[in-house]
Amino acid sequence: MAKTYQWTNYEQNLLLSAYFCGYVGPNLIAGVVAERFGGRFLIFTVFFLSSIITVLSPFTASRNINHLFCARFLLGICGGFFFSTCHNLISRWAPPEEKGIFVSSLLGSKLGTAVTWPLMGVIIENFGWQSAFYLTSVFSLACAAIWLKIVADSPDKHPSIASDEKEFIERSLSSLLTKNKKLLPMKKIFSSVPFYALLFLHFSDVWGIFFLLTSAPMFMNQALNYDIKNAGIASALPYIARLIFGFLFGALGDYFMKNGVRPTKLRKLFCVFSHIIPGLLLFGFCFVGQNPYVCIMLMTLSLGFNGASTMTSAQNPQDLAPNFAATIFGFVNFFATMSGFISPLVVSYFTQEKNTINEWRMVFILDGVLYITSAIIFILFGSAEVQRWNKQGNYHKELMSA
Template sequence: MTFVLLPCLKGFSIPKRFNIGVMLFMMCLIAYMARVNFSLNIIAMTESTKNNNETLPDQGPRYKWSADDQALLLGAYFYGYLITSLPGGMLAERYGGKAVAGYSSIFSAVLTALTPLAASWGIWAVFAVRFAIGFLGGVVYPCCHCLISKWSPPQEKGKFVAALMGGTFGTVITWPISGIIVEGMGWPWAFYMIAIFIAIVTAVWFIIVDDSPAQHTTITTEERDLIQKSLGDSLSSKKRLPPFKDVAMSLPFWSLLLLHYGSMWGLFFLITAAPKFMSEVLKFNLSSAGFLSSLPHLARLLCAFGFGAVADTIRRKEWISVTKIRKYFCIPSHIIPGLFLIILAFYGRSPYVCVAIMTLSLGFNGAATVTNLANSQDLAPNYAGTLYGTINFVGTTPGIFSPMIVAYFTKDQNTIDQWQNIFLIGAGAYILPAFVFWALGSGKIQKWNEIDKDSNQTDVINTKL
């Protein structure tokens, strides 16, 4: 939590890179608020299809959306997110992460506020709004990786990447707050309040953030030189189209892609399905479901900063190579979470045991800040945004598939027995990619990161277009 606590110290000169870290945290936080609020709100928006005699609380209009309809709406965000994840890094590298992420968030706030109106128009209007919010949100993380590559000294990489866990904290606070708002004011206000908060944070983002130390107007000469010297010649000031052919032939890149996919499966499964599981299977009320669903994400957030700090210490003291750091930390980030899901599948019959195991599983996955979330920075700092955008493009698909899988296994009955298969699928998605990464992964800068100083002008992106 270094980035969050340092600005609170009065009389202390805060390095500008820490301010950037705080805003990276907050940008990811509001991106996830826009992403996850619907997972809980949809419970209050939908009529029960299991028991027609059930009396439902008056929390706003309810709609006759079937399990398949709900799966479609829960996946809508990820359909849009999928499209812009791929070019998001290139957009950030060309136009700057500050502008691309900032304008994306402003429009996301507007669309979030319009969601209740869309619901009154029909299911396809809601789908369109959620799709558009996802379309806008797909650029945020590639933009953040682009900014990290320019602002983070290598010895602080773990803490900077851990700042991306702002998204996890967004989940932690959104579900409990939404549950309280829904029960007290109705579900439309759960959209309105979040939209207002997103707009406020984005305004601060535009004030504080710049695309690089060289562009920051108030940074000290000492700090600017420190950052630039620490990055050395691994980061070029030139802008060029990414070497797509070399990336496609890179085994370290493909192993990273699979590792990221496995981590995102576990994360997106809990984002889209946990509130439904807590409310309908474990029978917690909506505010309790929101709070308990957020506990695994809180554990992930805290562990992310812990694992990131440990990895930074190991790297600073040069105890082991960067490649070994990435591979060893796959044990907490992927293997242990997968094993916990296997335990959950066979022994998770008590509601509170289920919550505890899910919390431990996602908590250990906080080590992803040292593995799949950091590795694109290792392989190609010049194209970190593009690489992350590419792996996130594929890593987004679990957000589409997991609601479909949940709907398939629970369409006839919705008990813990049906969820057993869902947990086992998640365990496999965690564990198998870790073995691939152990065999093929790398923490070394790849040759295709280099930008030839004698490159033809046709290869160089004209940023004035």
Template sequence: MIIGSYFWCYPVTSLIGGMAAERWGPRYVVLITSLVSGVLTVLTPAAARLHYIAIVVVRFTLGIAGGFIYPALHALIARWSPPTEKGKFVSAMMGGTMGTVMTWSVTGPLVEKFGWASAFYVPGVLTLVWCAVWWYIVADSPAEHPRISDKERKYIQDALGDKVKKSKGLPPFKSILTSLPFLAMIILHYGNLWGLYFIMTVGPKFVSSVLGFQLSAAGVISALPYLARLFLSVIFGVLGDCIMARNLMTTTQIRKFFCLFSHIIPGVFLILLVYAGCSTALSVALITLSMGANGAATLTNLQNHQDLAPNYAGSLYGIANAIGSTAGFFTPMITAYFTRSGNGFEQWRPVFFIGASVYIVAAIFFIFFGTGETQDWNFPKDDEESEKSKKTDLKDAKDTPLSVISSK
């Protein structure tokens, strides 16, 4: 109950996190939710001494705050990253993976030397220090940043053009929800999260139950898949930016081509894992390669919402993430269903086939129906009306005799 309480409200706040960032600014949304998270983490030992229900309340509130973070960061990226550098910006969000690995590495020694409560105090205090750095360094947009050069500000603003504005209104939900490219992006994102949850939950269980090797017990080995994804996501991000800068592919072609690496190849590795036999080394290698190849998601589902509607990138990611997070409920249930009569290769084979199929089918659907083009509904209605007004004025000016214009 304590562990699961974090996720009770996480999908809901993930859904609204992007809209909050677009309305009030991602800088404030990330700052406030991170402050809340840091304070609650520091208070966790006190809650534990009070009652286990107190920990449930703390964890539940942490989940509420945590749901805002990633949609708000995507809204921030949309306002700061030039199209030819977006891959590096998105891959930098894999810092969350680095945080996970570092926390695993640090908390063990902390508990042994200073007691279990220090595993909450140290990360909590570090979060509060980070909030101060965030407040000083970050601004909602280049136009609002007091310390960047005029050259850098002009470069970013010229690169973004008129695609991103400081939106105050609600997203055009009717247009978004009836958009086939947006549906394709959601399916691609769902396939990605299905694969990630599959590796995180089912992969270690398979290695421990079938191969008799406790993957999570070996700290370095358990971190390998995450480190591989972190490292390769940066490589893929830089590669995508180079391709974009040299106009070797269109945005749509990049998104569809790299689905081969982010979804199809990881799916193939999951199938091969079933036939790895009792080779622990080969099984760990296949899990690591599957997660590593998925680092290309920085060029596919983790970036496509930025293409479709930079004005509402946070909202689009929030919707996709809220739907995609349900994969965390289904993968353990499917695993339990097929392995209820045993833990042999025959029982596990359909589990891996399903995981691989979701990966691959999602990619195929996106390849047919996805796009990297900015959609018409990215631009608020008042902007459209203003543009129409300008065109009407221009037409009237052309139709008006020169003598009348001169007299006016």
């Protein structure tokens, strides 16, 4: 696509940034909207609109790069509602001892990345780059239809849930969720030390993920001179690893929870796997970065161990305030996803001369420092205890019926 329209490296990075520019803002309101109106139809709307925008992307690219930038920006707005809304559904459906697996299911988005890169490489090679947009749009529409059919906002709204399962879920959440919806305790949230520890932990996590998502294929192709078709397959390996490790860490964390390990101790222990080990692995690029296969191994292990974030930064909003889990996640994700449009520009700055492995090393060092520093801050100041402001505030309207 870039070759067709002869875009410069700067223009390519600008287009990569467009999605994240749109993605950032909705995080501030996505959780509030989901907690007020429910997540089922909101997620369906995201699926549907994303499909329409994607199918129109080849047309916008043929018109002008600015048109494609706008399309990518709108796609980012849709994406900005997704994860916060999912946290709202998790807070209403997942018993405390099973939230690790529920949160791990959000890594399904990484499965999409892992499958899309190699598959789209083959499709583009045989049918042209436009076909990649059309195929993903059709698949997204199919997912939207399935979602609308099988998902409900809460157990009491599901038409086919077993009565004993419904009673078990509601009983396990009765001490965490209030029956009346409450006003958001903004002052309490933004004066909470555990909230800021979570914010920094999540920021470093998302920075690393966005770097690998937007820049890994470019790194392997341009800096390592690795064949683009093989690079697509190799670039999928870190996301497959993150998916597998994420579910393993989620299941392990749930096991520890069921056996009486305190949530705060568990979150801080898993920071070693989700942040410290990935940071150390990224430092390894300074010493063995000339070999493309070793680089791929380091990237795969780094993102694989980062799958433990399903038990740290990804789950901590559910710990601090189950009543406002979607909103808390939206707030921290708002700041974290700013890295989505900063990261490509940082990469462009460090690699603007010769795009060599030596220039890329600085980016990996920066990632490693962020990972490790944020983990240390969370270990010192973070918490997984339900905060008092989870049940403070004024009451209005039924929570479970919204």
